[in-house]
Amino acid sequence: MINTFHTAYNPPPVPPRAGYSRPQPPGNTPLVKFLSVMLLLLIILTFGGFLYLFQKLNVQHQEKYNEDMAILQRLQGSEATEKVARLTGAASFKGPAAHMILQNEHTAKSTGERLSNKLHWDLDHSFLQDVRLSSTRDTLTIQYPGIYFIYSQVTFSKHSDSALKQAIKSKVPQERKKEDKEILRSFCSLNTNNSHLCTASLSGVFRLKKDQQLYVTVTNTSLVNRDSCSFGLFKLQ
Template sequence: MQPQRGRAAGLGCRGGDELPPVQQNLPYYPHIFWVDGYAETAAPCAPAVPSAPFPPPVPDRSRKPRSKGRERGERSRAGFLVMFLLILVAFTGVGLSIFKIFHLEKEVDELRESASAEPIPASSQKLTGHRKEARRAAHVTGNPEQQGLPLEWEPSSGHAYTSGVQYEARGLRVSEPGLYFVYSRVLFRGTACDSPLLLAHVVYKRNPASPGSLVLMEDKAANFCSGQRMWARSSYLGALFRLRRMDSLHVNVSKIALVNFEESKTFFGLFKL
């Protein structure tokens, strides 16, 4: 059997592989290759030449690393810019507020000038109390020159006055219906206590549409003094009444001679609520 021609057959050396150590007591047989019918002894494999390592990558010189000082400078500049923007916004808000306040004050001054120039209507005067005659009230004081009953009063001098209420026929006549507070005070006094003695103080009203009179308030007193000495007694009446148009109010007493007609001690009046 002839050997087949062709490329050498056999075991070749693997690059970089080392041969296992040969035992001393075993015979050594060299490797034989068949090349074109001739056997050649394979030369011992040369030791594998180690390949050179790749060089380390060259650093990119175009981009330099940032230093810590440069980073701190950039941060401080950014912080200063933010603070400057915040201060600018604050000053802008303050300026707008001042401008708004100035504008409002100017509008208030203009409204005051226009209000002072325009006349106040009658309805507004009645609500705000600018017109004194709109207040329905009267206060009359005692008159020493009495000529019978009911009691006669002083309507204009001293503390007495009338506003929207007429003093006529010894009484106070109302021209506007509504709710009125009516009051009267009479001071009685004498030099001796005559027993039996009865004191009476009455407030009543009349109306042309109704016959007779209607008692509104009354005070009576008896046995209020004793002995032969000077005495004094005050009687006060006051209440709230709904009066009609043309109602007239009057005051009666039991003893005219015992009444002290000083204006601070005996008086009569009313006012509309």
């Protein structure tokens, strides 16, 4: 007998056979999970590495910036010092150096300069660097041995029966000599009939020892014009 019954519904699914299991989707396999974890770790490590490099470069840039700013400040300070030196007439020199200006009449009397033929110097208006000035303000003491250029200028404004002389004398305490050594001298003369000035200048190059002392003497300090006298030195090598 032929079945002529028709329906629009699909036939029911065939029941699974005994011992059969449906295959798992590929995305749920242990290998895919492992690769996913490794990829995540790689992303984290890459991001962490970039972050570390960024922080390191930022720190290096900041340190370089701070170093450049420090150098710039030192250069600006040096330029400012040199500018002040030029404006004030002081010497601009990095090694041991001195340029001494003579004390005025009032200060000279208070320090007892009149009792000696040594010239006393005004520390407030002089330039002194790595060279010591004695407490009596008349002697320079060398702190760093070497070859020095030494100079002095003294202007006389009054006539004297004896020669108008200036000299630079040296003393080395370690040698303990009885008399100080005269290393430079110069002379000038004035006519008794006029009041013109005369200037005695001198300069020279000498090898000086540590603690060696230098000072300037004149015929008579009362004959000196205090506006035109100086004494100085600087280290050549």
